[in-house]
Amino acid sequence: MCSACEDPDRSGYLERLREGVAERGWMVQGVVNSGSYPPWAYTIGLSGYDLPELVVTGLPVVAAGKLLNDVASRVLGSSPPAAGERVALPGGPLVEVVALAEPSAHLMVATALYGNEIRALQLVHADSCGRFPWSPDYRDGRGGQPVLGVRRARQM
Structure with a gap:
C-alpha cells in the first residue's frame, strides 16, 4: 500500500481524493x-x-485501473452487474461478479470517505484459457487472484 494510505493522518490525501471524485465521478486506488x-x-x-x-x-495496477474505469463508466450509465453474473468485457477478460462480504476490511480509503456500510463487487477475471480462480487449473495451477467474497452459485 502507498505511504499516504498507511498514514493515520492522511487527511490531505483524502481531501485530494474527494476533489478528484467530485471532478471525475470516481477514482481508482x-x-x-x-x-x-x-x-x-x-x-x-x-x-x-x-x-x-x-x-x-x-x-x-495499470491494467486493473483500465478495467475498473471501463466498468465504472458503464455502471454509471446503467446499473451494476449482479453477483454471480458473468460479463464478457469488450477487449478484456471474461469476469464473474462476486460480492464482498466485508468491503470495509479491504477498501480502506473508500471506507474512510463513505463509511463502513459501503458495498463492493469484485470483478473476478478468467485466465487466458477461460478458467476462474476456483478451478484447480486456473493459470496452470499458479493462482494469483484472491477472491474477496463468497462465490454465488450461478443460475443455468
Whole structure:
C-alpha cells in the first residue's frame, strides 16, 4: 500500500481524493503487490451514487485501473452487474461478479470517505484459457487472484 494510505493522518490525501471524485465521478486506488500479496485496485466514489464500489485483484495496477474505469463508466450509465453474473468485457477478460462480504476490511480509503456500510463487487477475471480462480487449473495451477467474497452459485 502507498505511504499516504498507511498514514493515520492522511487527511490531505483524502481531501485530494474527494476533489478528484467530485471532478471525475470516481477514482481508482491501486495497491502494488507486496510480499505474497498480488496487486489489486478498487474504485472510490461509486458509493456516492448509491452504487457498489468495484474491485479487481491479481492484475497489474495499470491494467486493473483500465478495467475498473471501463466498468465504472458503464455502471454509471446503467446499473451494476449482479453477483454471480458473468460479463464478457469488450477487449478484456471474461469476469464473474462476486460480492464482498466485508468491503470495509479491504477498501480502506473508500471506507474512510463513505463509511463502513459501503458495498463492493469484485470483478473476478478468467485466465487466458477461460478458467476462474476456483478451478484447480486456473493459470496452470499458479493462482494469483484472491477472491474477496463468497462465490454465488450461478443460475443455468
